[in-house]
Amino acid sequence: MSFKYQKLFEPMQIGNVTIxxxxxxxPxxxxxxxxxDGGFNQRGIDYYVERAKGGTGLIITGVCFVNxxxxxxxxxxxxxxxxxxxxFTRTAREMTERIHAYDGKVFIQLSAGFGRVSPPINPDVQPVSASPIMNRWADIPCRSLTKEEIRHIVKKxxxxxxTAKNAGFDGVQIHAVHEGYLLDQFAISFFNNRTDEYGGSLENRLRFAREVVDEIKKTCGQDFVVTLRYSPKSFIKDWRVGGLPGExxxxxxxxxxxxxxxxxLLVKYGYDSLDVDVGCYDAWFWNHPPMYQKKGLYIPYAKAIKEAVSVPVICAGRMDNPDLALSALDDSACDIIGLGRPLLADADYVNKLRSNQTELIRPCLSCHEGCLGRMVHYxxxxxxxxxxxARERITALQPALKAKKVMIIGGGVAGCEAARVLRLRGHLPEIYEQSNRLGGNLxxxxxxDFKEDDHALAAWYENTxxxxxxxxxxNSPITPEMVTAANPDTVIIATGSTPKNISLGDDAKVFNAEDVLLGIKDPGEQVVVLGGGLVGCELALWLKNNGKDVSLVEAEDSLLKLNAPLCFxxxxxLxxxxxxxxxxxxxxxxxVRTTAQGVMLATPRGEQELKADAIVLAVGYCPKNSLYNALKFEVADIHLLGDARRVSNIMYAIWDAFEVASNI
Incomplete structure (x- = not known):
């Protein structure tokens, strides 16, 4: 039987390791x-094993410090x-043995450290780097590593x-001549102004990375696989300023x-594979691409490296589209497809693709809310x-003791997630949606166009x-009488939210963002967007990309202030x-008010009139909870979820629904 994606399932060799x-x-x-004590906790073990169970051929852990x-x-x-x-061996061995049971391989990512990109959390610890340059996040000078300290790190x-080899790891990945981490600070002349043997020429700047692979091969044997996370381009315009695509x-x-x-040179030194991306902490949106970056953004850079070296090349970077991944292999741009966030979104991505169930692969939104955002803030x-x-064991769904008839009003993400979880547990949920499709504010x-995965998530819920x-x-609006007449065991109200509206006098040309996005209202050519939160900023960018003349008005002293904490x-x-x-x-x-020409603003410099064909409101949402208020004393088991409970984001709508539905 021919299978479109068969090439993605052919074995691949890195050194003596067959994937x-x-x-x-x-990673x-x-x-x-x-x-x-430096080991993997149970959550970590379960997290990595779940991705191996889901079919992923090679697991590369996140950064593990050696020093x-x-x-x-x-x-x-x-x-x-x-x-x-x-x-470490005791905890890691459990993980590697379980991964091997699924015929998966696992590399540990070992790090020299962060250097200038370390957040300065402890004021008593001065950050280190190749040279006395400033910290990425604060005006704190780094101190140069001494040669003795470099040798210490190499020995570690x-x-x-x-130790990792003894714990069952099949190889290591070195972190990293990539993203501006400590090894990269030595390798890049912009950061390295040393005058000893670790500075100056390219080979001198790569001496640290060379000594690392030499030490590992000497200690573990020449056939022990050592790969490298590598960025061939930094995209640094200046200190703490990154270059944009096409700029x-x-x-x-x-x-x-x-x-x-x-x-x-790195391959000549002994690295068995290069895991390619681009960017730097000064241009962080390249290494950690949000939805504003195109899919497969690293492919051209991976191909340039692939054409120059003889070792396997790994390419990640929004590679969740299997057709894109296949084309990258067909074009000899890389040998292995790296999936980071897509495997967080769906641990079974690979098995679902192999089973030709692409419509059941849960999409990653590239939102960074749950992954990088939560890592940084929490x-x-x-x-x-x-x-x-990363909560696989504690969120394992338990079968319902008794199947309940659950009436869910609202087919946004909260209602859909509740229905999914309830059905998996054996309950009998039914969704009543007033519109003609699922997804709500998705x-x-x-x-x-840069939010295409929101629609993909809505389609995933529909297919699932x-x-x-x-x-x-x-097309089923529900009244309180209809709910009581249906006599369900449990009711979930997930009726979402409605856009906030404000009157500016003559409101004939005042629209809400939702109507403009859906094409219900035509904003014309000159548009003023009121509200500089996430919705307003993304709306303004979309309108500008469609050729509109756009002004963005925000009451706070900066944009995106009320959306914190967002990923940097x-x-x-944005x-x-x-x-x-x-x-x-x-x-x-x-x-202040609409005018014949547009809208009048109150600014710190006094009143200012802006010309506008339309004023578009992106000033937030109000919970839509009237149905819940009418039923909360009429139904014994009733729950309020999603924006109807508290206007928030996609993540908390899904998480809250999962929590409640797991315990009904």
Whole structure:
């Protein structure tokens, strides 16, 4: 039987390690997945094993520090094979043996450290780097590593790799001549102004990385696989300023010609594979691409490296579309497809693709809400659309003791997620949706081309509920009388929210964002968007991309202020795109009234009139909870979910629904 994606399931060799298919789990920081003694905790073990169980051929862990002396890390931080090798082996061995049971292979990512990109949390610890440059996040100078400290870190790499080998890991990945981490700070001349043997020429700047692979091969044997996370281009416009896609600028970091030469040297030094991306902490939206980056954004760079070296090349970067992944292999751009966030969203991605069930693969939104956002703000790795990610054991669904008839009013993400979980547990949910499709606010929110995965998530819920045989009744507004007449065992109200409206006098040309996004209202050519939160900023960018003259008005002193905490990669790119596309921004300003020409603003400089064909409101939403209020004393078992309970984001609508439906 011919299978369209068969090439993605052909075995691949890295050194002496055979990988059963062409999929690797891209490394994502295991913050929250280690214990205070440097081992993997149970959540971490379950998290990685679940992706192997789901069919992924190669698991690459997130960063594990080998050195905790030169650059101290408060424990529990991430797993570390050098803190307590016996304990690390004990916990990691359980994980590697379970991964091997699924014919998966597993590499541990070992890190030299963060250097200048470490958040300066502890004021008593000065950040380190190749040279005395400034920290990425604060005006705090780094100190240069001494040669003795470099040798210490190199020795720890050998010790850590030996412990990892004993713990059952099939190889290691070195973190990293990539993203501007410590090894990269030595490799990039913009960061490295040393005058000793670790500075100056390219080979000198790569000496640290060379010594690392030499030490590991010496300690573990020449046939032990050592791969490298590698960025051939930095996209640095200046300190803490990144270049945008298509923008013409002078590269201050590593540019592609040097990146190709560097790759050749790294392979010559003994690295068995290169895991390619682009970017730097100064251009973080490249290494951690939000939805504003195109899919497969690293493919051209991976191909340039693939053409220059003889070892396998891994390419990640929004590679969740299997047709795109297949084309990358067909074009010899890479040998292995890296999946990071897509495997957080759906651990069974690979098995579902192999079974030709692509419509049941839960999409990643590239929102960074559950993964990077939660890691940065809360020290925990999760996923916005998959509440079980990194919580596999504690969120395991238990069969219902008695099947209940559950009436769900509202087919947005909260209602859909509740129905999915209830049906998997053996209950009998039914959804009543007043419109003609599922998805709620995903539908208008997904109208911009860069938000296509919002619509993909709505389609996934539709396909999943169909597969689970959950009845969905469309065009079905529900009254309190209809609910009581149906006499369900449980009622879930997930009726969503409605856009806030404000009157500006003559409101004939005042529209809400939802109506403009859905094409119900035509905003004309000159548009003023009121509200500089996430909805307003994305709406303004979409309108500008469609050729409109756009002004963005925000009452706060900066855009996106009321949406915190958002991931820095997302906010930085969105704000950069607004500036780059010359969208007019008025902060600390409010609309006062409409005028014949447009709208009058109250600004810090006095009143100012803006010409506008339309004023579009993006000033928030109000919970739609009247049905719940009418029923809360009429139904014994009733729950209020999603925006109807509290206007928030997709993640909390899904997570809250999962929690409640898991316990009905």
């Amino acid at each position: 059963k298919n062409r999929f690797a789990m891209a 994502m920081g295991p913050i929250g997945l280690g214990d205070s 905790n002396e030169v650059e101290p890390h408060e424990m529990p931080s991430t797993p570390s094979p050098t803190v307590n090798p016996v304990h 790499f050998g010790e850590g790799a030996a 013409v600028f002078e590269e201050k970091g590593r540019d592609l010609p040097e990146g190709i030469e560097t790759a050749k 020290g925990w790795l999760n996923c916005a659309v998959n509440p079980s990610c 539908i208008p929110g997904g109208m911009p 509920l169909k597969d689970l045989q959950v009845p969905v009744y469309y 990669a997302n906010t930085d790119m 704000l950069s795109l607004i500036s780059y596309n010359k969208i007019n921004v008025y902060t600390e300003s409010k609309a």
